[in-house]
Amino acid sequence: MHLSRRSLNLLALPLACWLFAATPSAAQAEAEPSRGWLSDAATAVSNGFGSALDGASATLRTAWSFVLPEAPFDFVPERLGESDLAFIAMMQAAGLSLTEIEAGGGLLPDVRYRFVASREPSAADYARAARALTLHKSSYSGLRAIAHRRIVRTVLEAGEGGLYQVEMLEIAVRPWPSVRYVLAARERPIDVADRRLLEALRESQQR
Amino acid sequence: MPPATKVNGCRPGVIGRGVSALALALGIAFAPTAQAFSPQPVLHLDASAAALGAALALPADAPAWRATPDALATACTAEPDGAIRIALLAGSVPRLRDATCRRSAAAQTLVLTLGHEALVFVVPSGRPMVPLDSVAVFRAFGAAAPRGTAAAAGTLLAPAAGTPSDALLGAMVLEHGCVTALPMGAVPHAAAARSVFCAALSEGNNVVRRRPGSAAEGVAQIRAWAASAPAGAIAAISLAEWIELTGVVTPVPLDGVLPTAANLAAGIYPASRQIKLAFVVPRAASQPARNAALDTGFALLAEAVIGPLGTLAGRGVTSLPPATRVDARLRLVDFLEAP
Numbered sequence: 001m002h003l004s005r006r007s008l009n010l011l012a013l014p015l016a017c018w019l020f021a022a023t024p025s026a027a028q029a030e031a032e033p034s035r036g037w038l039s040d041a042a043t044a045v046s047n048g049f050g051s052a053l054d055g056a057s058a059t060l061r062t063a064w065s066f067v068l069p070e071a072p073f074d075f076v077p078e079r080l081g082e083s084d085l086a087f088i089a090m091m092q093a094a095g096l097s098l099t100e101i102e103a104g105g106g107l108l109p110d111v112r113y114r115f116v117a118s119r120e121p122s123a124a125d126y127a128r129a130a131r132a133l134t135l136h137k138s139s140y141s142g143l144r145a146i147a148h149r150r151i152v153r154t155v156l157e158a159g160e161g162g163l164y165q166v167e168m169l170e171i172a173v174r175p176w177p178s179v180r181y182v183l184a185a186r187e188r189p190i191d192v193a194d195r196r197l198l199e200a201l202r203e204s205q206q207r
Numbered sequence: 208m209p210p211a212t213k214v215n216g217c218r219p220g221v222i223g224r225g226v227s228a229l230a231l232a233l234g235i236a237f238a239p240t241a242q243a244f245s246p247q248p249v250l251h252l253d254a255s256a257a258a259l260g261a262a263l264a265l266p267a268d269a270p271a272w273r274a275t276p277d278a279l280a281t282a283c284t285a286e287p288d289g290a291i292r293i294a295l296l297a298g299s300v301p302r303l304r305d306a307t308c309r310r311s312a313a314a315q316t317l318v319l320t321l322g323h324e325a326l327v328f329v330v331p332s333g334r335p336m337v338p339l340d341s342v343a344v345f346r347a348f349g350a351a352a353p354r355g356t357a358a359a360a361g362t363l364l365a366p367a368a369g370t371p372s373d374a375l376l377g378a379m380v381l382e383h384g385c386v387t388a389l390p391m392g393a394v395p396h397a398a399a400a401r402s403v404f405c406a407a408l409s410e411g412n413n414v415v416r417r418r419p420g421s422a423a424e425g426v427a428q429i430r431a432w433a434a435s436a437p438a439g440a441i442a443a444i445s446l447a448e449w450i451e452l453t454g455v456v457t458p459v460p461l462d463g464v465l466p467t468a469a470n471l472a473a474g475i476y477p478a479s480r481q482i483k484l485a486f487v488v489p490r491a492a493s494q495p496a497r498n499a500a501l502d503t504g505f506a507l508l509a510e511a512v513i514g515p516l517g518t519l520a521g522r523g524v525t526s527l528p529p530a531t532r533v534d535a536r537l538r539l540v541d542f543l544e545a546p
Contacts, residue, residue: 097391119386119395119396119398120401121398122378122399122401122402123378123398124378124402125386125398126301127378127379127480128477130299134473134474157301157303160303160304161301161304161307162303162304162307
């Protein structure tokens with residue numbers, strides 16, 4: 001069977017792609033003997049187009065990341081950058097703790113962070129958060145840092161000295177950035193379950 | 208009562224006497240009203256700045272300070288006589304409170320910073336300086352800290368109870384260390400309960416509270432402590448006391464920041480707070496009332512009060528840079544002269 005150079009190339013390209021998807025390590029490749037002319041040809045083509053395929057693979061991975069759900073592993077605080085950690089520290093100073101990370105989605109991946117009030121913020125909490133904000137301004141720059149400061153400043157302005165405080169804050173980073181604040185009255189009636197618990201406690205104290 | 212006038216050498220008649228009597232009666236009847244429209248501003252002294260009231264020397268004819276738990280809230284309450292209110296407080300004035308005040312009191316507001324109050328951790332001069340952080344201070348000296356967690360805890364000379372320095376130690380140092388070091392479930396959720404829980408100092412023999420007394424007595428106590436302090440001893444003192452004892456004690460950084468004037472002005476030193484003067488001027492305030500408030504405001508912003516050698520500096524409040532002090536006076540003039 002005679003194969004022209006053109007038809008060999010056409011055959012080798014998909015094969016090279018397949019080989020790239022399951023590329024053995026360099027040591028394995030050296031140790032294993034040649035598996036015939038087809039394999040050798042494919043290796044040669046794959047070497048020739050190696051760099052181009054690397055780029056294509058990166059593009060492919062990026063394309064997949066737009067389609068496949070996000071992995072939560074990439075968004076846990078341990079994997080975040082210094083600027084993001086400074087933002088979380090500012091939120092903690094203001095009494096808001098990072099409680100949930102939602103990652104998922106399909107065609108449009110979805111990642112959101114949820115901060116919940118871990119304590120009723122005091123004047124000292126707000127003073128500390130304001131101080132952290134000042135330090136953050138002198139340490140971090142860029143649009144991301146500006147957005148972080150804007151969020152913390154909003155939390156402070158909404159809660160400080162008012163009748164309401166930020167009870168929950170949700171920040172979406174994918175598919176597009178958005179922020180949602182939930183403000184709750186400082187003085188509000190307790191819900192039914194809490195009231196029952198309180199009454200039970202009172203009764204037990206009376207006994 | 209104006210004297211009865213003689214007309215052509217005649218004695219005052221029945222009509223003259225009647226007018227005088229009427230004038231006297233009207234004077235008595237409307238005396239309270241005339242006082243109600245007094246142009247003098249009303250001065251409210253917040254509980255957070257109660258110790259500073261005496262330092263703000265005012266002219267003899269100026270009204271006295273009225274102590275109140277929340278001076279800004281009191282000043283922002285609409286008053287029927289429309290008097291101008293001036294409030295002295297420690298801490299910040301949130302934008303929301305400012306906006307609410309303008310609406311509730313139908314007034315314009317101006318908030319000026321007079322200086323900063325700070326707590327300084329010191330060691331006797333010549334001793335090694337060990338940088339401190341809020342968590343380490345809480346672990347070593349906080350009553351709520353689990354025992355045995357402090358690494359090489361020394362001793363602390365704490366401020367006298369109820370002083371501004373004590374308030375700063377509790378709110379800005381111990382409480383921060385408390386919420387950072389303890390698990391969330393171990394710290395009270397409510398702000399007031401948390402403040403009491405976290406700010407309590409250890410009852411052990413590693414904490415010695417200073418006796419309450421005058422400024423001179425306080426300085427003498429610290430001097431005596433510095434002369435006999437064991438290794439690892441630190442003292443929490445006010446900025447004024449540190450200035451008085453330069454050379455005797457050395458400040459140590461808290462959370463990596465030293466209590467320098469620049470750091471205090473930038474607002475990055477943790478154990479500090481601003482001293483504020485808030486003016487609440489009803490839109491209906493008369494020009495004489497505005498003039499009187501300007502006089503009082505100038506007396507409060509005089510160099511003798513807010514300058515580096517002023518009475519506030521003597522109470523441990525750092526003075527602002529000269530340009531900022533001048534700017535504060537100009538802002539007050541602009542504010543009170545604006546229609």
